[in-house]
Amino acid sequence: MRISRRKALSSALALGATTALLAGRVRGERASPPADRIRPPGALADAEFLDACVRCGLCVRACPYDVLRLADLGEPLPVGTPYFVARENACRMCEDIPCVPACPTGALDRSLVDVREARMGVADLTDAERCLSYSGAAYCHACFQACPVKGEAIRMQQGRTPGGGLIRPVVDPDRCTGCGLCEQACVLDGTAAITVRANHVSHR
Numbered sequence: 001m002r003i004s005r006r007k008a009l010s011s012a013l014a015l016g017a018t019t020a021l022l023a024g025r026v027r028g029e030r031a032s033p034p035a036d037r038i039r040p041p042g043a044l045a046d047a048e049f050l051d052a053c054v055r056c057g058l059c060v061r062a063c064p065y066d067v068l069r070l071a072d073l074g075e076p077l078p079v080g081t082p083y084f085v086a087r088e089n090a091c092r093m094c095e096d097i098p099c100v101p102a103c104p105t106g107a108l109d110r111s112l113v114d115v116r117e118a119r120m121g122v123a124d125l126t127d128a129e130r131c132l133s134y135s136g137a138a139y140c141h142a143c144f145q146a147c148p149v150k151g152e153a154i155r156m157q158q159g160r161t162p163g164g165g166l167i168r169p170v171v172d173p174d175r176c177t178g179c180g181l182c183e184q185a186c187v188l189d190g191t192a193a194i195t196v197r198a199n200h201v202s203h204r
């Protein structure tokens with residue numbers, strides 16, 4: 001009897017701990033979301049976004065390119081919240097931004113009407129040594145070509161690079177929307193040389 005009570009108590013404690021963990025995950029108690037998980041265009045700053053988003057998935061359904069997905073249990077983001085991974089499927093910067101009006105709560109801010117004003121994140125040449133242009137291994141400008149705001153958000157800067165190349169992609173963080181199309185287009189195997197870090201402070 002004593003053993004079964006002890007067992008029952010430890011089971012209850014284990015259940016309580018698991019429930020607290022799951023509740024924390026569902027509520028989104030995560031100090032810093034990973035930088036490669038990017039919120040949709042117009043998303044409010046993280047704390048406000050998590051309060052406003054009801055995890056309905058309507059933005060995901062509205063996206064014609066299946067870019068968005070909802071975080072699942074065990075993923076490093078609050079369960080049921082929408083995000084995308086640029087290297088896998090970047091935001092196409094739809095002119096009518098259908099994911100935004102699909103949101104019933106304003107977690108994706110409807111005052112965003114020009115997708116070029118979105119600030120989902122910012123691109124950077126995070127692994128310059130592997131970049132074919134920067135290292136001089138080849139002339140490549142695939143990331144530049146893929147950018148919907150090319151010439152403003154990204155340009156190919158001429159001039160000798162420390163890596164031995166003659167040209168390199170340079171991002172203007174004030175014009176970059178964080179769509180991730182440059183990261184997706186990078187010709188390297190595996191991780192891209194240019195990557196987008198999510199903007200979890202302000203998405204506009």
Ligand code: SF4
Nearest residue numbers: 063091092093094099
């Ligand atoms: S702007 Fe278009 S591609 Fe990007 S997340 Fe919204 S619906 Fe999807």
Ligand code: SF4
Nearest residue numbers: 147176177179180182
């Ligand atoms: S993330 Fe890349 S492709 Fe998108 S706007 Fe910025 S530089 Fe251009």
Ligand code: SF4
Nearest residue numbers: 131132140142143186
């Ligand atoms: S696509 Fe990749 S390898 Fe090519 S220039 Fe851009 S960052 Fe460099």
